[in-house]
Amino acid sequence: MFSVRGDAELIARAGHLFASLQSEFMCAARDLDTWSRPEAKAAIGDRVGGVGGRTVRKLFSPVALTEESARAHLREVRDLGVLVRISRSPLPHEVILIDRRVLILAGRDAPGGREYTVTTSKTLIDGVESLYRGLWDAAADLDDYLRGDVPHLDEAGRAVLDALGSGLTDEAAARRLGVSLRTYRRRVAELMARLEADSRFQAGLRAGELGLPG
Amino acid sequence: MFSVRGDAELIARAGHLFASLQSEFMCAARDLDTWSRPEAKAAIGDRVGGVGGRTVRKLFSPVALTEESARAHLREVRDLGVLVRISRSPLPHEVILIDRRVLILAGRDAPGGREYTVTTSKTLIDGVESLYRGLWDAAADLDDYLRGDVPHLDEAGRAVLDALGSGLTDEAAARRLGVSLRTYRRRVAELMARLEADSRFQAGLRAGELGLPG
C-alpha cells in the first residue's frame, strides 16, 4: 500500500494500473469532478480506454446529475457500454477498484493536492468490494433514474405525499395541510399524474420504489 | 497497516483497539457468526463493552435473522442501545470501524485461521466509511425489518399485489385473477392488514419501501 499526493503523482506512480485494466473497473464518486485537473481526467480516461469486452461500472450520487452537461456526458459513456448507476448515497469519497486487484481511495482536496491511497491487499479489496456491491445493487440504472426524475417534489408536494403516506382520509389530510378538500384532491391528482399512476396503490408503490419522499 | 491470521492473534495485537473505543463503533457482517471461535466472540464483546454514551451500529444481512435465537440476541443488544439495521446486501465480508480511526476487515475463513487486515489510514477509513454510510442509510431498522417481515406473500398474495400495482379497478383485477369482486376485495383487505396500512396509497408505499413483490 502506498499514498500519493496530487493527480500528477498518482498518474506517475499508478497510471500503469489503469492501463493494465483487464476485466473489471468499478468506481464510486459524488460527481464527475473527482479529478480536479482536466489533464488528469483526460489522462486517466485515455488509460482506461474503452470498454472492449471489459466491465466498467460507474456509481454516482444524484449530485452528478445536477447539470445537463453532466447528464449528457453520462449518457455518452453509457452508450459506449459503461454501466452507470445512481445511488441515493452522497458518496463523498471516491473509490476505485481495478480488476479486484487494486483499490484506490481518494481523500479530500488539499492545498498540496488530493491524497490517494493505493493498495493491493486482498482483504481490503474484498471488504470494499462487498460494500460497493451492496450500494451498486441498491442503485438505480441511469436511464431509470432519469426517467424517474419527474417527481422532484416541492414543499407542497412533499406535504401531500406525507399525508397520503399516513393513511389519512382526504378530509383529514386537507385539514392537516390547511387547505380545502378540493385543493387537496387537486394536488393528489397532480402527484398521481406525475407518478404516472392510475390508482392510489400504484402511486404509493411507485413512490416507495423511487424512495420518495427523499 | 498490518495483517493478522486467526482470532487469537487479532486479539493479541488489536484487542486494545476495541477496549479503547471512545465514541463510535460500526460493523457490517453477513450474520452473527463472524467470529469463528466463541472465546474470541466473548473476548471482543467484553472489550467493546456496553454502549455507555457511545454510538454502536451493527449492520447485518437478512441471513442474520434466519434463526430465532439470532433474532432474540439482536433484540437484546438493541435493547441495550445498539443500533441494529438489516441491509438487503449479502455483506459477505466483515467490516469494522472503530472511532473512524481504525478499520478492520476480515477475509475468508482459512485453515490457518481467518486473515484480518487492520489499518489506520485516514483515506482508507474515509472511503470505507462513506460506503458503509450509504449502506446504513439504505438499510431497515431491525424492528421495522422484523415487523415488515410479515408479508411473505404466497402466490395469491403476489397476484393481488401485482394487480393492485397495475392500477386496475377492483372489478378488472378480479376478472384478471378469475375470482369474484368480493373475494378480490377480501384479499386486498387482508394484504392491507398485513402491511398495516389504512389506505391504498399507504399500502403501496409500504410495499414499495419493502421491495415487494420481492
Place this chain on the structure above:
DNA sequence: GAGCACTTGGCAGCAAGCTGCCACACTGGG
C-alpha cells in the same frame, strides 16, 4: 352419514375518492 370450519360469491348500504363547474381572489402586464 352429520357436524364443523373455512372459503367463495352475490347483494346491499355506506364511505371515500374523482372531477367538472362556477365564483372569487390575487398578481402581473399593458
Place this chain on the structure above:
DNA sequence: CCCAGTGTGGCAGCTTGCTGCCAAGTGCTC
C-alpha cells in the same frame, strides 16, 4: 384602470372502494 392567467374553495354528480350479511360449496373429522 382592464385583462389574462393562475390558484383556491364550495358544490354536485358519479365512480370506486369497504364491509357486513347470508347462502352455498368444500374438505375434514368423528
